[in-house]
Amino acid sequence: MLCAPLAVAIGWRYADERADQGRWARVALSSKKVRTIYDLAELAGVSAATVSRALAGKSLVSSATAERIQRLAEEHGFRPSSLARNLRTRRKGAIGVVIPLGHETTQHISDPFFMTMIGFLADELTERGFDLVLSRVIPKKDDWLEKMISADRVDGFIIIGQSDQSAVLDKMARDYLPMVAWGAHLRGQIHCSVGTDNYLGGLAATAHLMDRGCRRIAFFGNPQAVEIRQRLDGARAAVSARRPGAELIETPTHLAGELTAEDIAHFLDHAGTPPDGIFAASDLIAITAMQVLHSRGLTVPGDVKVVGYDDLPFARTSVPPLTTIRQDIATGARQMVELLLKRIDGEATGSVVLNPELVIRSST
Amino acid sequence: MLCAPLAVAIGWRYADERADQGRWARVALSSKKVRTIYDLAELAGVSAATVSRALAGKSLVSSATAERIQRLAEEHGFRPSSLARNLRTRRKGAIGVVIPLGHETTQHISDPFFMTMIGFLADELTERGFDLVLSRVIPKKDDWLEKMISADRVDGFIIIGQSDQSAVLDKMARDYLPMVAWGAHLRGQIHCSVGTDNYLGGLAATAHLMDRGCRRIAFFGNPQAVEIRQRLDGARAAVSARRPGAELIETPTHLAGELTAEDIAHFLDHAGTPPDGIFAASDLIAITAMQVLHSRGLTVPGDVKVVGYDDLPFARTSVPPLTTIRQDIATGARQMVELLLKRIDGEATGSVVLNPELVIRSST
DNA sequence: CGCCTATTCGCAATCGATTGCACGAGGCGC
DNA sequence: GCGCCTCGTGCAATCGATTGCGAATAGGCG
Numbered sequence: 020m021l022c023a024p025l026a027v028a029i030g031w032r033y034a035d036e037r038a039d040q041g042r043w044a045r046v047a048l049s050s051k052k053v054r055t056i057y058d059l060a061e062l063a064g065v066s067a068a069t070v071s072r073a074l075a076g077k078s079l080v081s082s083a084t085a086e087r088i089q090r091l092a093e094e095h096g097f098r099p100s101s102l103a104r105n106l107r108t109r110r111k112g113a114i115g116v117v118i119p120l121g122h123e124t125t126q127h128i129s130d131p132f133f134m135t136m137i138g139f140l141a142d143e144l145t146e147r148g149f150d151l152v153l154s155r156v157i158p159k160k161d162d163w164l165e166k167m168i169s170a171d172r173v174d175g176f177i178i179i180g181q182s183d184q185s186a187v188l189d190k191m192a193r194d195y196l197p198m199v200a201w202g203a204h205l206r207g208q209i210h211c212s213v214g215t216d217n218y219l220g221g222l223a224a225t226a227h228l229m230d231r232g233c234r235r236i237a238f239f240g241n242p243q244a245v246e247i248r249q250r251l252d253g254a255r256a257a258v259s260a261r262r263p264g265a266e267l268i269e270t271p272t273h274l275a276g277e278l279t280a281e282d283i284a285h286f287l288d289h290a291g292t293p294p295d296g297i298f299a300a301s302d303l304i305a306i307t308a309m310q311v312l313h314s315r316g317l318t319v320p321g322d323v324k325v326v327g328y329d330d331l332p333f334a335r336t337s338v339p340p341l342t343t344i345r346q347d348i349a350t351g352a353r354q355m356v357e358l359l360l361k362r363i364d365g366e367a368t369g370s371v372v373l374n375p376e377l378v379i380r381s382s383t
Numbered sequence: 384m385l386c387a388p389l390a391v392a393i394g395w396r397y398a399d400e401r402a403d404q405g406r407w408a409r410v411a412l413s414s415k416k417v418r419t420i421y422d423l424a425e426l427a428g429v430s431a432a433t434v435s436r437a438l439a440g441k442s443l444v445s446s447a448t449a450e451r452i453q454r455l456a457e458e459h460g461f462r463p464s465s466l467a468r469n470l471r472t473r474r475k476g477a478i479g480v481v482i483p484l485g486h487e488t489t490q491h492i493s494d495p496f497f498m499t500m501i502g503f504l505a506d507e508l509t510e511r512g513f514d515l516v517l518s519r520v521i522p523k524k525d526d527w528l529e530k531m532i533s534a535d536r537v538d539g540f541i542i543i544g545q546s547d548q549s550a551v552l553d554k555m556a557r558d559y560l561p562m563v564a565w566g567a568h569l570r571g572q573i574h575c576s577v578g579t580d581n582y583l584g585g586l587a588a589t590a591h592l593m594d595r596g597c598r599r600i601a602f603f604g605n606p607q608a609v610e611i612r613q614r615l616d617g618a619r620a621a622v623s624a625r626r627p628g629a630e631l632i633e634t635p636t637h638l639a640g641e642l643t644a645e646d647i648a649h650f651l652d653h654a655g656t657p658p659d660g661i662f663a664a665s666d667l668i669a670i671t672a673m674q675v676l677h678s679r680g681l682t683v684p685g686d687v688k689v690v691g692y693d694d695l696p697f698a699r700t701s702v703p704p705l706t707t708i709r710q711d712i713a714t715g716a717r718q719m720v721e722l723l724l725k726r727i728d729g730e731a732t733g734s735v736v737l738n739p740e741l742v743i744r745s746s747t
Numbered sequence: 748c749g750c751c752t753a754t755t756c757g758c759a760a761t762c763g764a765t766t767g768c769a770c771g772a773g774g775c776g777c
Numbered sequence: 778g779c780g781c782c783t784c785g786t787g788c789a790a791t792c793g794a795t796t797g798c799g800a801a802t803a804g805g806c807g
Contacts, residue, residue, distance in 0.1 A: 037431070055793055066757045071795060081755060101536055102470045105794030106762050113516070134498050141519040152477070152534060153517045155505040172465055172514065280700045303697075310702040313677045333667075336644045338674040419763055430787045435765060445785060467763035470792050 053095040062095075064089050071238040074099055088126050092119065096213040113150040114359065115173035116140055117164075118180065131331050132301070132348075136179055136201070139352035147356065149174070158184050164191050175359050177201070183213070185245060197363045199355045203245040204370050213354045213371045217246050220375035221253025223328040224298045227342070229265055231324050233296030239283065239308060240300025247300045250285065250328065254298055268294055283311045295323055296383075302327040302334045305341055309382065324383040340380035347373060417459040426459075427452050438463055477514040478723065479537040480504055481528075482544065488592060495695050496665070496712075500543055500565070503716035511720065513538070522548050528555050539723050541565070545576070561727045567609040568734050575726065576734045577718045581610050584739035585617025586709040588662050588690040591706070593621065593629055595688050595747050596740045597660030601632040603647065603672060604664025611664045614692065618662055632658055647675045659687055660747075666691040666698045669705055673746065688747040704744035711737060 041231065053059050056070040065084060073080045073088040080088075092098075105112050118133055137153070144151045152173055156163050158264065164187055167176065175197030181188060185208065188200055192210035200212045228236050236258065242248040251269065258267040283304075287293060299305035305327030309319050317323050319339060327334055330345035351373060358368045384623050417423050420434040427434065430446060436444045437452035444452075456462075469476050482497055501517070508515045510523065516537055520527050528551055531540065539561030545552060549572065552564055556574035565575045606612040615633065622631040647668075647692065651657060663669035669691030671682050681687050683703060691698055694709035715737060722732045 020694060024796075042700065056795095057793080067794080068758080068796075069756055071384075072756090075795085077796095079755070084755085096533060098534065100470075100793050102466060102475070103762090106464075106466045106470050106764095106793080107795045109762070113514075116517075118630070131498070134495070137517065138519055141517060145518070150477075151517045153480075153501065153505060153515045154509070155502055169460060280702050284702075307697075307700065307702075310677075313674075314702045336671070338644050338648075338678045420765095421763080431764075432766075432788080433786060435763095436786090439765085448785085464763050468765075468794090470763080470794095471765045473792070477782070 023332060039078060052091075053097045056099060059088065059092060059095070060099055063091055071099070085126055086156050100334070111172060111174045112148065113152045113173045114144055114356075115152050115154055115167060117154050117156055117167070117176055117178045131303075131333070132329055133179060135348050136137075136352060139349050140356065143352055143356040147360065158187070161187050164188065166212050168195055175199075175363050177355050181245065183243060185210075196365065196367065197359060198305065199362065200357045201351065201355060203249055205245065206254055206373050208370070211358055211368055211370050213351055213358065214246070215346045215351070215373045215374075215375040216250035218253040218256070220328065220346075221250035221298070222257045223253075223375065223377045224250075224328070225254040225257035225267075226342050227377055227379070227383060228296035228298060228326055231296070231320075234265045235268060235292060235294045236265065236296040236298060237286075237290070237294035238298050238300070239286075242269075250298075250300055280311055283308050284315075287311065287315060293317070293323070293324070297323055297325045299325065299327050302331045302341060302343055304328045305343065305382075306333070306337055309337070309339075309341075320381065320383050321359045326383055330378050334378075335380070337382075339382050342380045342383040343378055345376040345378045347376070417456075417461045420463060421454065423456060423459070423461055426595050427455055431601060435463070450497055451727075475536060475538045476512065477516045477537045478508055478720075479516050479518055479531060479540045481518050481531070481542045482522055483541055489496050495667075495697070496693055497543060499695060499712050500716060503713050504541065504720065507717050507720040511724065522551070528552065530724075532559055539563075539727050542692070545591065545609065547607060547609070560729065560731065561723060563723045563726065565715065567613055567721060568736050569609065572734070575722055575732055577715055577722065577737070578610070578735075579710045579715070579737045580738040581613035581739075582617040582620070584710075585614035585662070586621045587617075587739065587741045588614075588692070588708050589618040589621035589631070591741055591743070591747060592660035592662060592688055592690060595660070595684075597658075598629050599632060599656060599658045600629065600660040600662060601650075601654070601658035603650075603668050606633075614662075614664055644671050644675055647672050648679070651675065651679060654670050657681070657687070661687060661689045663689065663691050666693045666695045666705060666707055669707065669746075670697070670701055673701070673703075674704075684745065684747050690747060694742050698742075699744070703746050706744045706747040707742055709740040709742045711740070 053062065056067045056074070060067040060070045065088070069080055069084065070088055070092075073085040074092060076085075101112055116137065118137075125308070137151075141151050154167065156167075164176075164178075164184075170193065176199070178184075178188065178198065178200040179202075181200050181202040185205060186202075188198070188210040189208055192198060198210060202212055202214045203217055204212050204214060204289055216374055225236060236254070238254050240247040240250065242251045256268055258265050297305070297308055299308055305325050309325055311324075312319055312323055319325055325341065326345035327341045328346075330343045334341040334343045354371050354373070358371065361368050399416070410537065417426065420431045420438070424431040424434045427448070429452070433444055433448065434452055437449040438456060439447075464478055480501065482501075501515075505515050520531075528540075528542075528548075532555065540563070542548075542552065542562065542564040543566075545564050545566040549567075549569060552562070553572055554573040556562060562574060564574055566576055566577060566578045567581055568576050571667055589600060591713045600618070601620050602615055604611040604614065606615045618631055622629050661672055663672055669689050673689055676683055676689075683689055689705065691705045691707035691711075698705040698707045718735050718737070722735065725732050
């Protein structure tokens with residue numbers, strides 16, 4: 020009973036269950052673990068409010084005490100609890116990154132594109148003090164986004180790969196601002212997107228093949244995804260506009276799904292005259308196609324020229340090195356983060372369309 | 384002035400800034416947005432404490448009121464703030480997943496293994512109510528783990544790929560329990576790891592090549608990483624024990640780094656008699672090797688037989704389909720999460736070593 | 748030397764949920 | 778019919794940081 024008021028004199032935080040530690044706390048104060056701004060305030064001989072302001076770099080505290088407090092915090096390895104801060108400020112300090120992360124069932128699993136993108140996003144977000152909370156989604160029902168938003172655990176969302184979910188995004192974007200998606204830009208879309216111009220990319224790839232003398236050009240990719248569709252459109256435009264004599268062979272849609280080696284082999288074996296040029300909608304498909312061509316005794320670029328899409332790291336090291344359309348993923352990631360932060364602050368931003376770039380290597 | 388006491392009678396939460404809304408609050412109560420358990424408590428005519436208990440499924444509330452409250456919460460789409468809960472319970476509700484996520488500079492970028500693993504981890508963690516907070520790390524200095532731990536933003540860590548950081552892990556594991564790493568198990572290690580038996584895997588792969596008649600077996604991989612080293616040890620054991628006549632050709636270490644197509648080509652061109660069997664330390668290396676072999680006019684499995692490691696999805700669809708050592712990533716992910724949860728609860732667990740499995744396809 | 752205006756700092760409320768403790772109301776036996 | 782024991786609820790403190798507002802101290806000026 021004697022301890023309590025004594026403890027209170029030292030600091031009210033010892034008034035309850037720690038009352039019996041009051042004396043000890045006083046003696047061994049400097050060696051006690053600094054867990055809260057109150058502990059640090061006691062050490063510095065100021066109030067918790069001052070510590071909070073000093074650590075937040077507010078101008079209301081004199082620079083002298085601010086520095087002293089910051090040095091103390093540094094010494095004791097103290098970092099204010101982000102939980103408490105977030106509770107008070109009503110922010111989460113985290114961004115949700117949503118990816119159609121499948122396993123066996125989908126193609127994406129083996130697509131290194133996502134990994135690359137995530138790497139850059141992690142950098143950008145960490146640098147700005149946000150955590151990257153990753154979610155995988157199998158968009159079976161249309162309410163996945165709604166649920167994630169209402170869970171309210173992050174300050175905003177970055178969606179990688181809209182594929183066929185553009186409508187869902189649009190619906191939510193109507194009254195949920197902090198959301199940016201990677202991928203195609205569609206006329207009239209409401210949500211904010213960042214991506215390269217797939218039409219231009221398709222155009223450039225196909226035009227390049229024709230410049231190399233190709234006349235029968237096959238397109239490998241599943242145009243059900245918007246991005247791929249736009250690349251196909253670009254390819255069509257290139258063929259019909261630039262070289263009236265050339266021809267574009269599109270994959271039968273029933274084969275356009277996963278596009279495994281077997282699919283490609285089947286397509287080649289039943290396509291009649293083989294194509295002399297292949298425009299693959301991704302580097303992965305291009306590599307697979309080259310393997311199949313090899314196994315059919317066709318040489319690249321001798322018999323068939325191949326162009327990929329994405330310019331992932333392994334495109335440079337394949338045999339032969341792959342000509343491809345480069346998407347600047349680093350820039351894309353930075354753009355997305357910047358736009359998202361603006362939107363978190365309530366600013367309604369437009370979308371960004373980046374220019375793709377043709378990278379010529381030995382496969383064409 | 385008249386409103387205030389009235390509001391208080393309705394609920395103390397209107398006593399301050401919302402005092403002027405008191406009357407409205409009373410009338411339009413049911414249409415007001417339910418943001419907190421206090422709001423819901425008001426609706427249900429009980430106290431916030433009861434709401435909290437009901438939503439947490441505690442047995443202290445009668446099942447009747449519990450049900451009623453849960454139904455109300457459902458109707459209004461109310462979910463208690465995880466921030467406030469975590470602050471109070473001193474938990475974070477999130478697990479940090481750490482990956483050596485490089486971009487251009489490292490090989491890992493293009494390794495789909497990580498993506499697969501993350502997919503499964505995301506599932507397991509989400510199912511158990513944890514967020515997956517992803518961090519990439521370039522282990523230049525040895526304090527990366529220490530910093531992440533002291534940041535104290537997650538309940539525990541899953542480290543994917545110890546590579547050469549085993550010592551760092553061990554150091555921290557001494558007084559930080561909630562941490563599980565994927566990868567090799569070393570004798571005497573302190574930290575908890577989950578992984579397949581790389582020695583057995585190397586043994587099986589090499590034995591299989593010898594069963595297929597190979598005599599000159601090349602090992603492709605960088606043994607500086609512990610896992611790879613163990614696979615190499617297994618390969619050595621297989622060669623010396625089973626077929627005294629066989630021979631193991633190890634890559635010169637100066638070539639063992641990135642192992643790009645060029646490296647492999649250079650190796651093959653300067654190795655004198657070419658090998659008749661290749662054991663690649665990853666599927667990615669195996670695929671690259673097969674491409675190089677093709678370009679050298681060597682057939683698989685005719686001239687050279689190739690075994691990979693991991694059994695990633697694309698191993699099945701390569702040309703030819705790749706014989707490989709399967710690591711059950713799904714099981715590994717589940718094991719890691721389960722062990723981690725135990726460790727979060729303070730239980731010191733042992734490590735887990737899973738058995739690899741030889742998957743025979745057409746490349747051998 | 749006294750008064751006035753800036754600065755600096757502390758008090759206390761607040762964010763939203765959890766939980767030990769105490770209180771009140773039925774159910775039971777005797 | 779009375780006392781005791783459960784069971785169900787409510788009160789209020791608490792997690793740790795932020796911030797409006799008021800107090801105190803400092804310095805500037807006449």
